[in-house]
Ligand SMILES: [Ca+2]
Ligand SMILES: [Ca+2]
């Protein structure tokens with residue numbers, strides 16, 4: 001559900017005269033002031049609660065960090081770990097066609113850094129070893145979702161090696177219609193460069209909240225249809241969910 | 242964003258053979274077991290974090306309670322408080338036509354009770370004084386959203402007085418088309434009796450998370466068009482937001 005609108009549209013003043021304090025009798029005016037004072041106390045408690053919860057989340061983020069670091073060091077030892085996890089993931093596998101799969105075999109570490117206050121944004125980092133595709137040792141896509149200004153995302157530009165730019169080679173190989181076709185044209189690298197809708201980047205959220213949280217389950221258990229160009233019904237549902 | 246699918250569909254075994262432990266060399270197998278052990282430690286921390294956050298929320302719910310109770314006692318003194326707050330609320334005003342507005346002038350207290358573990362459900366209670374419409378002193382709509390079984394909602398049956406059943410009198414008075422018409426046909430009481438989609442009852446969520454949280458802002462500041470049958474663009478947007 002969308003958050004209810006908070007905009008305070010100025011209504012037609014003859015149809016809906018604004019209810020100024022002077023419109024109320026003395027008892028009502030006093031009651032409204034007391035309600036307002038209750039609201040202020042409730043609001044102060046809400047803010048205290050938010051701050052305490054933030055501190056709990058920050059503390060547990062710190063406690064989880066060494067485990068994620070240890071995990072990253074082990075994952076490096078497993079051949080094709082991230083390629084396999086991505087291609088087994090029902091919502092991520094369409095991002096990798098053959099050239100991206102090959103490129104992902106050079107991906108060693110995925111790291112998710114939440115900003116210190118958590119709610120203002122996060123950063124996805126993809127570490128690659130020396131590879132035939134680009135020069136960058138790390139690709140970073142960052143989401144600034146904080147209170148100041150409109151939400152944005154940005155990513156470090158990819159320094160492609162000559163003739164190796166994968167955003168130019170990923171043409172769809174079979175004809176599909178409408179929405180489905182648009183989704184399939186998106187690859188990992190077109191997603192990486194896409195900053196059109198930072199507040200609802202579902203790929204980023206899946207990487208942050210699902211894949212990174214427990215990639216082993218996707219490495220071990222295939223849950224995808226074969227890429228044979230024939231789509232089953234379930235992929236269609238994903239689009240609308 | 243919807244939570245990524247967790248169902249583990251059995252893939253075609255020739256196309257995606259399941260990767261059993263025996264498929265891996267010894268080093269990889271050892272690495273996977275170490276990753277699994279990291280995951281278990283991360284998971285244990287996740288559970289600890291959830292429990293701590295739940296305890297913080299429960300503690301602040303207890304601290305807010307006396308302020309909400311004091312507020313309820315003051316609101317009773319303000320004539321037409323809830324009728325005004327509902328009719329001024331952009332997402333709730335369509336629930337009240339004339340007969341419901343009259344009925345709502347007997348509504349003294351709205352109470353929201355979250356279940357002790359918060360996530361498993363909540364209860365909306367509407368206290369009415371003696372009125373010409375029904376016998377119940379309190380109408381309760383409850384949402385059971387917990388882990389055991391499918392989510393459901395239920396409400397205490399309304400004991401209407403003779404010929405006063407407002408669910409039978411709320412026929413639309415002007416012709417509108419499509420979606421808008423469907424929405425407008427819904428009144429407070431048809432919402433109250435509707436249990437078709439307990440996990441996305443947006444009216445219930447607006448009452449719980451917005452109206453009840455701070456009804457004074459809606460009592461004081463009108464933010465609605467006049468009920469003259471001519472709809473402005475913004476109402477159309479509400480439908481899609
Ligand atoms: Ca694709
Ligand atoms: Ca209506």
Ligand SMILES: [Mg+2]
Nearest residue numbers: 093094224225
């Ligand atoms: Mg697929």
Ligand SMILES: [Mg+2]
Nearest residue numbers: 334335465466
């Ligand atoms: Mg309206």
